[in-house]
Amino acid sequence: MKSSPAAVAGEALRLASGGGVRVPAAILLLLVAAALLGPLLSPHDYFTMDLSGRLQPPALEGARLFGTDDLGRDLFVRSMSGARVTLLVAVVASLVSLVIGVTYGALAGYAGGRIDAFMMRMVDALYALPFMFLVILLMVAFERNFLLIFVAIGAINWLDMARIVRGQTLALKQREFVSAAELIGVTPAAIVFRHVVPNLLGVVVVYMTLTIPQAILVESFLSFLGLGVQEPQTSLGALVNDGIAQMERAPWMLLIPATILALVLMSFNFLGDGLRDVLDPRLRER
Amino acid sequence: MSLLAVRDLTVRYAGAAEPAVRKLGFSIEAGESLGLVGESGSGKTQTALAIMGLLPPKARMNGSISFDGFPLSNQPQRVLAGFRGRHIGMVFQDPQQALNPYLPVGEQLRRVLLEHKVAPAASVRALAMDLITRVRLPKAERVYRAYPHQLSGGMRQRAMIALALSCSPRLLIADEPTTSLDVTVQAQVLALLQELRADSGIALLLITHDLGVIAENCERMLVIHHGHLLEQGPTRGVFRNPKQQETIAMLAAAVRLDHPPPPRPLPSPEPVLRVDNLGISYSDRAGSPDPWKRTPARGVVKDVSFSLSAAETLAVVGESGCGKSSLAKGVVGLVGADTGGVYLVGTELAARVQDRSAGDRRSLQMVFQDPIASLSPAMTIANIIAEPLALHEPGLTRSLRQERVIAVLARVGLDPSLLQRFPHELSGGQAQRVAIARALVLDPAVIVCDEAVAALDGTVRRAVLQVLLEEQERTGLSLVFISHDMGVVRQVAHRVLVMYMGRVVELANNEQLFDRPRHPYTRALIDAVPVADPERRTNKVGTGFEPMGDVVHPGSAGCPFHPRCKYALPVCRTEMPGLRLVDGVEVACHRAEELDLRNR
Numbered sequence: 001m002k003s004s005p006a007a008v009a010g011e012a013l014r015l016a017s018g019g020g021v022r023v024p025a026a027i028l029l030l031l032v033a034a035a036l037l038g039p040l041l042s043p044h045d046y047f048t049m050d051l052s053g054r055l056q057p058p059a060l061e062g063a064r065l066f067g068t069d070d071l072g073r074d075l076f077v078r079s080m081s082g083a084r085v086t087l088l089v090a091v092v093a094s095l096v097s098l099v100i101g102v103t104y105g106a107l108a109g110y111a112g113g114r115i116d117a118f119m120m121r122m123v124d125a126l127y128a129l130p131f132m133f134l135v136i137l138l139m140v141a142f143e144r145n146f147l148l149i150f151v152a153i154g155a156i157n158w159l160d161m162a163r164i165v166r167g168q169t170l171a172l173k174q175r176e177f178v179s180a181a182e183l184i185g186v187t188p189a190a191i192v193f194r195h196v197v198p199n200l201l202g203v204v205v206v207y208m209t210l211t212i213p214q215a216i217l218v219e220s221f222l223s224f225l226g227l228g229v230q231e232p233q234t235s236l237g238a239l240v241n242d243g244i245a246q247m248e249r250a251p252w253m254l255l256i257p258a259t260i261l262a263l264v265l266m267s268f269n270f271l272g273d274g275l276r277d278v279l280d281p282r283l284r285e286r
Numbered sequence: 287m288s289l290l291a292v293r294d295l296t297v298r299y300a301g302a303a304e305p306a307v308r309k310l311g312f313s314i315e316a317g318e319s320l321g322l323v324g325e326s327g328s329g330k331t332q333t334a335l336a337i338m339g340l341l342p343p344k345a346r347m348n349g350s351i352s353f354d355g356f357p358l359s360n361q362p363q364r365v366l367a368g369f370r371g372r373h374i375g376m377v378f379q380d381p382q383q384a385l386n387p388y389l390p391v392g393e394q395l396r397r398v399l400l401e402h403k404v405a406p407a408a409s410v411r412a413l414a415m416d417l418i419t420r421v422r423l424p425k426a427e428r429v430y431r432a433y434p435h436q437l438s439g440g441m442r443q444r445a446m447i448a449l450a451l452s453c454s455p456r457l458l459i460a461d462e463p464t465t466s467l468d469v470t471v472q473a474q475v476l477a478l479l480q481e482l483r484a485d486s487g488i489a490l491l492l493i494t495h496d497l498g499v500i501a502e503n504c505e506r507m508l509v510i511h512h513g514h515l516l517e518q519g520p521t522r523g524v525f526r527n528p529k530q531q532e533t534i535a536m537l538a539a540a541v542r543l544d545h546p547p548p549p550r551p552l553p554s555p556e557p558v559l560r561v562d563n564l565g566i567s568y569s570d571r572a573g574s575p576d577p578w579k580r581t582p583a584r585g586v587v588k589d590v591s592f593s594l595s596a597a598e599t600l601a602v603v604g605e606s607g608c609g610k611s612s613l614a615k616g617v618v619g620l621v622g623a624d625t626g627g628v629y630l631v632g633t634e635l636a637a638r639v640q641d642r643s644a645g646d647r648r649s650l651q652m653v654f655q656d657p658i659a660s661l662s663p664a665m666t667i668a669n670i671i672a673e674p675l676a677l678h679e680p681g682l683t684r685s686l687r688q689e690r691v692i693a694v695l696a697r698v699g700l701d702p703s704l705l706q707r708f709p710h711e712l713s714g715g716q717a718q719r720v721a722i723a724r725a726l727v728l729d730p731a732v733i734v735c736d737e738a739v740a741a742l743d744g745t746v747r748r749a750v751l752q753v754l755l756e757e758q759e760r761t762g763l764s765l766v767f768i769s770h771d772m773g774v775v776r777q778v779a780h781r782v783l784v785m786y787m788g789r790v791v792e793l794a795n796n797e798q799l800f801d802r803p804r805h806p807y808t809r810a811l812i813d814a815v816p817v818a819d820p821e822r823r824t825n826k827v828g829t830g831f832e833p834m835g836d837v838v839h840p841g842s843a844g845c846p847f848h849p850r851c852k853y854a855l856p857v858c859r860t861e862m863p864g865l866r867l868v869d870g871v872e873v874a875c876h877r878a879e880e881l882d883l884r885n886r
Contacts, residue, residue: 176659177660177661177662177663180660182620183620184651184674184677184724186673198665199664
């Protein structure tokens with residue numbers, strides 16, 4: 001059964017010749033490459049302070065492409081390593097929410113009846129918790145680290161994903177192909193993962209490209225509160241936060257990371273739209 | 287001058303290789319009824335849309351259309367909008383979609399009347415009520431206030447006709463007006479159209495794929511094929527000596543209930559499947575007035591028993607809502623039965639498919655109505671057909687499995703080049719063959735076909751039926767064939783089970799049932815089917831047979847059919863007839879012995 005999500009996504013990318021996917025995908029790939037390679041190519045690093053060269057505007061001279069910040073650190077390298085962190089947090093958090101949300105939602109929807117009602121009331125109960133507060137508590141109670149940010153953001157996002165997937169599953173399980181699978185004796189778990197989930201992919205991918213920006217924003221917010229990434233490490237959100245403080249004296253400190261953040265967010269949104277069209281098998285030939 | 291004249295009409299869609307309609311020319315005289323017949327995709331609907339000026343923007347139209355001398359082609363939409371409804375009315379195939387679900391029927395009529403300024407606002411209501419009465423809708427006052435979903439399919443279609451007639455147009459275009467309706471309801475709606483024509487002299491363009499409908503309702507007919515006009519002429523003339531090969535083939539393929547069915551190999555006496563007193567009821571939370579309680583159980587299948595031999599085809603017929611699909615689901619175990627049991631070669635099966643053994647599941651397969659929906663959209667054809675094999679014969683190597691898949695694909699007449707396609711890339715006929723292949727790959731003893739060919743048209747339908755019948759001949763497969771189409775049943779069934787409101791009312795051989803039905807309901811079902819012979823028009827208005835949904839059904843007392851039965855006696859109102867044997871036919875009617883319901 002070669003209908004694994006990876007195979008479908010691979011095929012979708014191959015078939016995506018319309019350009020709706022290509023442009024945002026190209027921008028994202030470029031950003032990822034720059035984030036990975038940029039810091040290696042620059043003579044500077046992200047943590048060395050140079051108090052004599054504070055708040056330098058962008059210049060080719062001295063390889064200060066994006067200038068320096070208020071502590072004289074190289075903004076190009078900081079932006080790129082910040083983008084690494086941001087992208088990593090976003091993708092990992094979204095994957096966490098994808099795996100938990102899709103599994104939970106599909107199982108609840110397919111099981112139906114009391115099990116479904118119980119599982120969804122659990123989701124409702126979790127919704128009622130003030131999550132940002134919970135995340136802050138987590139951050140305070142445990143040592144602040146990357147892993148915790150992933151877990152915290154994923155734990156927020158999977159609830160929405162579960163609800164959406166459950167609704168779609170309820171609709172899909174009425175379809176005759178599910179009955180046909182029951183008749184040939186496919187086990188319930190196999191029906192969920194082989195027949196229901198692959199047909200949810202379109203919705204899931206679109207929703208995921210919406211959760212990625214959401215995760216990025218949550219991470220930025222946590223960093224803004226000082227609970228996210230810790231200095232001297234940085235993320236795009238933290239850089240924007242620093243930039244706001246220096247907005248009048250050094251506008252590039254705000255503009256550059258903000259532009260990169262906006263590019264990332266918009267690329268994910270457009271990628272989602274494009275992928276939805278490509279992944280819907282009925283739209284595939286057009 | 288003709289009422290409607292169409293000259294050299296060509297409709298082409300942007301990006302399509304072939305035009306949908308090419309160089310079509312015909313005319314309709316005032317008061318005439320013209321039939322337009324062709325298979326789906328032949329351009330019938332495109333022609334109707336072109337006349338109404340409702341073609342989508344992607345379509346390019348050439349040629350001229352004029353109504354009573356007034357040119358309709360190349361008019362701006364503003365002019366056409368005033369024309370539509372006012373002079374030409376249209377009835378669509380699916381009244382559920384053509385009526386606005388948010389407005390009561392009366393309000394929809396009122397708005398059309400006001401829009402076209404047919405009458406002063408004060409008298410619009412009276413006019414709307416009059417229209418409702420004219421289309422023979424009972425309880426006009428109630429219908430006026432009813433929302434479309436509160437009406438039955440036949441009533442909705444009559445409401446749609448009332449809307450189309452609201453401005454007294456001179457031409458009514460009906461595009462497959464009865465295709466989504468039961469035969470009994472179809473007969474009523476067609477009779478209504480005829481009466482309206484007689485009363486008001488309106489001309490009718492009746493678009494259909496059903497030659498029987500044309501034969502019974504149209505004076506003249508056009509046959510179109512791939513957008514070409516094949517022939518036109520008086521209905522009798524075309525039926526008597528068709529000139530084109532395609533027309534001859536279409537006429538030859540039209541099923542005649544009054545002709546003997548093609549010879550079929552006889553089933554072996556060895557019993558395979560037995561269903562004993564099966565009862566199925568549904569109850570649910572949705573629709574219950576109390577959200578904490580389920581609605582009381584509603585019996586949809588009551589006390590149904592039958593048996594099936596090897597290589598036998600048992601057809602189950604009845605109007606929609608009679609419980610035939612629930613019976614099919616109960617037999618295969620998709621729905622758990624409340625009472626009774628299903629026995630496969632003598633051993634009782636668990637009620638639900640999940641609890642049945644792998645062997646039992648394997649022997650009992652099903653083919654569904656909607657071929658595309660019954661195939662998982664994200665799987666390739668190869669994977670869809672291989673899945674049952676992988677489950678039931680896990681020992682097979684990949685290449686052996688592949689061989690079996692290709693072999694079964696050949697049995698259903700499909701090319702292995704389709705293996706890597708996805709279901710949406712197939713035509714309806716191909717998809718249904720794939721669904722049959724998925725069932726056949728397990729070598730089942732019985733396949734339950736739930737309206738398996740209802741969604742397919744003419745030639746494709748015959749080809750798919752042929753696949754099933756050939757398999758039956760070769761492997762001794764037994765078929766339970768659920769259908770509302772008496773023509774298909776006549777062609778394939780050895781025995782026929784007639785259901786009415788969840789109960790068996792008659793169970794007989796194909797020959798006995800069609801030559802001498804024993805139950806008045808069976809007679810009514812047969813009579814309602816249009817005969818594809820203009821020489822033998824039957825008058826259906828006088829059958830006194832009210833379609834389901836229009837009659838109030840009694841509670842438990844009495845024969846469930848008595849409110850619709852013209853032979854009903856007082857005893858029919860008070861006592862439920864049991865199923866008994868009369869001349870080798872199982873029938874549930876108090877008057878089975880005395881009534882002679884033979885073909886006239």
